[in-house]
Amino acid sequence: MQLSGKFWIMRQTLFYIPEIVFGMPLFGFGLLLTLWLVGLFAIGVINARQHSVANSLTALVPYALFGAAVIVFLMPRLAEPIPGSEPEMAGLPVRGYGVLMFFAVTLAVTLAVYRASKRGIPADYIYGLAVWLFIAGFAGARMFFVYQYRDQFQTNTWSEFLGEVVNIAGGGLVVYGSLIGALLAYAAFTWWHKLPPLVFGDIMAPAILLGLAIGRIGCLMNGCCYGGPCDYPWAIEFPQSSPPYMAQLNTGLSHGFHLTRKGEGDANAGDATGRLQVAMVKPASRAADAGLKAGQVVTAINGKSLTGIAGATAMRIATEEIISTSTGSRLELALDDGSQVAWTGDYAPERSLPTHPAQLYSSLNAFLLCGLILAIAPYQRRDGALLALTLTIYPVTRFLLEIVRQDEAAVNRFGFTISQSVSFGILAVGILLWVFVSRQPREHLQARHLSH
Numbered sequence: 001m002q003l004s005g006k007f008w009i010m011r012q013t014l015f016y017i018p019e020i021v022f023g024m025p026l027f028g029f030g031l032l033l034t035l036w037l038v039g040l041f042a043i044g045v046i047n048a049r050q051h052s053v054a055n056s057l058t059a060l061v062p063y064a065l066f067g068a069a070v071i072v073f074l075m076p077r078l079a080e081p082i083p084g085s086e087p088e089m090a091g092l093p094v095r096g097y098g099v100l101m102f103f104a105v106t107l108a109v110t111l112a113v114y115r116a117s118k119r120g121i122p123a124d125y126i127y128g129l130a131v132w133l134f135i136a137g138f139a140g141a142r143m144f145f146v147y148q149y150r151d152q153f154q155t156n157t158w159s160e161f162l163g164e165v166v167n168i169a170g171g172g173l174v175v176y177g178s179l180i181g182a183l184l185a186y187a188a189f190t191w192w193h194k195l196p197p198l199v200f201g202d203i204m205a206p207a208i209l210l211g212l213a214i215g216r217i218g219c220l221m222n223g224c225c226y227g228g229p230c231d232y233p234w235a236i237e238f239p240q241s242s243p244p245y246m247a248q249l250n251t252g253l254s255h256g257f258h259l260t261r262k263g264e265g266d267a268n269a270g271d272a273t274g275r276l277q278v279a280m281v282k283p284a285s286r287a288a289d290a291g292l293k294a295g296q297v298v299t300a301i302n303g304k305s306l307t308g309i310a311g312a313t314a315m316r317i318a319t320e321e322i323i324s325t326s327t328g329s330r331l332e333l334a335l336d337d338g339s340q341v342a343w344t345g346d347y348a349p350e351r352s353l354p355t356h357p358a359q360l361y362s363s364l365n366a367f368l369l370c371g372l373i374l375a376i377a378p379y380q381r382r383d384g385a386l387l388a389l390t391l392t393i394y395p396v397t398r399f400l401l402e403i404v405r406q407d408e409a410a411v412n413r414f415g416f417t418i419s420q421s422v423s424f425g426i427l428a429v430g431i432l433l434w435v436f437v438s439r440q441p442r443e444h445l446q447a448r449h450l451s452h
Contacts, residue, residue, distance in 0.1 A: 100218030140181020227356025235354030256285020391430030
């Protein structure tokens with residue numbers, strides 16, 4: 001991607017871990033599983049000296065089962081041919097997104113453990129809760145993505161469907177799905193262990209925001225969660241085959257313009273808002289030379305009318321026509337003022353149009369919220385106040401951030417994306433939690449400690 005005149009290569013894949021090491025399989029029932037089990041056994045022995053054997057096993061069993069399942073069943077499915085390897089070898093791609101997520105989880109858990117120690121809460125509880133939150137959050141994020149983009153997961157058999165679901169490299173994760181899954185796991189964990197849920201919610205809130213802030217940088221490396229076109233000095237450009245590039249290519253990038261739905265989200269048939277609008281025209285492009293201008297409304301493309309139909313259908317028709325004329329044939333656009341512009345399609349450009357760095361906006365937002373929560377924590381007087389504040393502010397900022405994002409289509413007649421719609425639900429939960437917290441007695445929480 002390009003930022004401030006410099007071209008950065010997107011690093012979706014950092015490197016590959018070969019499938020065969022020293023002539024032995026690494027994944028599945030191989031070396032990695034052996035190392036995983038031996039390492040956990042060593043940790044268990046060390047912990048057993050400080051705690052009871054039962055407590056040590058209880059803390060490690062979830063890690064052991066989850067890690068073993070990933071190594072045996074998931075990793076072999078994710079292996080792919082290593083580019084340029086001779087003879088051709090398979091390997092596990094190490095994605096930039098995955099590396100950033102690892103650091104996000106590690107630092108988030110570290111922060112939670114530190115804050116828990118200030119309240120006299122043993123680290124074992126945080127580690128155990130972190131496992132529950134990670135598994136449930138990961139599953140929730142993936143299921144939310146599968147539901148949101150369910151049209152992309154239509155397969156002939158259940159095995160093919162499950163294969164697509166676990167293929168994270170070919171799909172994605174949704175933050176709100178992760179949040180919903182994590183909230184359910186958090187409620188279940190605190191209930192199962194008879195722990196005060198509001199206390200643990202206050203501890204985990206800034207940690208989750210820290211993890212989100214780092215994870216969004218991974219989104220930037222992966223090219224997902226991208227913003228819409230803009231001409232600000234801090235706009236970024238993405239290379240070919242990246243998600244924002246392909247999305248723009250399908251909506252006119254190869255011709256030098258970007259097409260969006262006018263009145264995004266209003267799909268009323270026959271309404272003018274169901275037509276398409278030119279969001280941006282690249283200077284010195286074929287489209288600009290033909291006289292196309294930003295803000296103009298397109299009523300027909302290559303003779304196919306875009307009025308009187310739903311906005312999503314109009315966009316699909318336009319995309320099909322644009323793709324079919326991206327390599328040299330003629331493209332004709334009829335405009336709502338009765339005029340017409342036409343030109344011969346150019347070849348695909350090297351980079352996308354400049355876009356909002358929506359991933360960095362989201363990362364900065366999460367960092368600032370995390371800092372705010374940590375700054376307020378010393379003055380907290382009621383359990384649950386930090387969690388309530390997080391569930392109140394974050395959905396508002398997320399709703400605003402969705403305005404500059406381009407990767408999610410509107411899902412209702414008000415023009416809201418699915419994340420904006422969910423924001424209302426999260427905000428309602430936060431408000432209800434505030435009502436509950438405000439009725440609790442004010443206490444000096446720093447004097448309160450929890451222990452085994």
